[in-house]
Amino acid sequence: MGWRRVTNDGVRNVRIPSVTVRRLPVYLRALSQLRQRGVEIVSSAELSRYTGYSSEQIRKDLAYFGAFGTRGVGYSAELLVQRIRCILGLDQPIAAAIVGAGHLGTALARYNIARDRDIRVTAIFDDDPAKIGLSIDGVRVYSAGEMQDVIRSRQIKLAIVAVPEGAAQRVVDELVAAGVRAVLNFAPVNLSVPDDVYVQDIDLSLELQSLAYYVAGAANSGRGGRHG
Amino acid sequence: MGWRRVTNDGVRNVRIPSVTVRRLPVYLRALSQLRQRGVEIVSSAELSRYTGYSSEQIRKDLAYFGAFGTRGVGYSAELLVQRIRCILGLDQPIAAAIVGAGHLGTALARYNIARDRDIRVTAIFDDDPAKIGLSIDGVRVYSAGEMQDVIRSRQIKLAIVAVPEGAAQRVVDELVAAGVRAVLNFAPVNLSVPDDVYVQDIDLSLELQSLAYYVAGAANSGRGGRHG
């Protein structure tokens, strides 16, 4: 499925499976926990325990970007964090926008702002006049009409779409026109975007419905539940 | 990765890829849209247009459960909806619980209740005394102490975990002890559960961080953004 050439950090020139990219933040979190406990050198076996991924897989994922471990010893936790943050582009702050200040959009704003230091939500957009001008945890809600200007002037490249399904495609078209490159989409629709824009869908209804399958088939040989 | 034997609806006795299970709700949604437009017979090509999946893939997914199309014609939309709903266990109502009545839990409660007829949230749990006894869109918030009793007595098998990371493992242990079989987990931790319990993680920080990769690598040959 998804691939991407590594040119970013110049280590190699191979294509990276998208599944690997999706695991990198998991490693980052495990490393941060380990470092808080004073760990400085970490093995792939230790990371495996923290993440649930196999040690071989972890080594293979990391090796895509170069050899930054020491044989017989392990990885420097600090170096590894630096490298992964660099690979993901988290070494410089990223501005994001949320479109839709309903229940979900508001919850996401508060949630994100509390958690993420690297990715900051700096603007929220909504078309409800009653909400425009409000501040959600210090971030201002702008009108839909201001969206393109604000996105462009702040060079926001990452957007979270939490609008009703009927509005989503129009919103995404505007976002893309204003320069957004990656979208986290909560609207239950199949958005169409240019090839060079990346959309990650999170569809809560679909997730719940597929879980129903596993509820019903209780007697079966299902996999234990890690990282579905 | 994940497999599951079909015994549910008795059509066959093959193992179903978990990716197929995750696509079934997408087909359901497309079918519902098509039926609203008066479509009664639908081809895999038409479903492909609505879902973004290839027609071969759709045919293969459906064929896992038996042959319910007609060669040269297509699938009966009504029959297909019935069959998929049955396969997923959505032919009878499913009671779900939300644990955690913070911003996210509350947003999920309102979101779910608005959207999903088959899967109904019938209880919310929280340990904040100020919230206990409240009603969120008509669903009562119970204390953490009542959780196991309520889950057991209502035979709730599906739970949504939206508690802080420090509480998540304890909550899940309790849920599993009370009979929950499938969990949608929003807490940023690697939960451990018995093999016969299914956990689907949705981790907003991780999603955002992996999106950062695609924002940075803007000049590259990324895949177009469907169904990442």
Next chain:
DNA sequence: TCTTGTGAAATGCTTCACAGCA
């Protein structure tokens, strides 16, 4: 001796290509 890094094998999933049937 220990753990990384990595070809090779195995597995899982998708796409191809076409037989089968209305």
Next chain:
DNA sequence: TGCTGTGAAGCATTTCACAAGA
């Protein structure tokens, strides 16, 4: 003729097994 259903082929990803090296 047209569209489903399905083996076979082709990819993508994971796991195995072990050489390399501190």
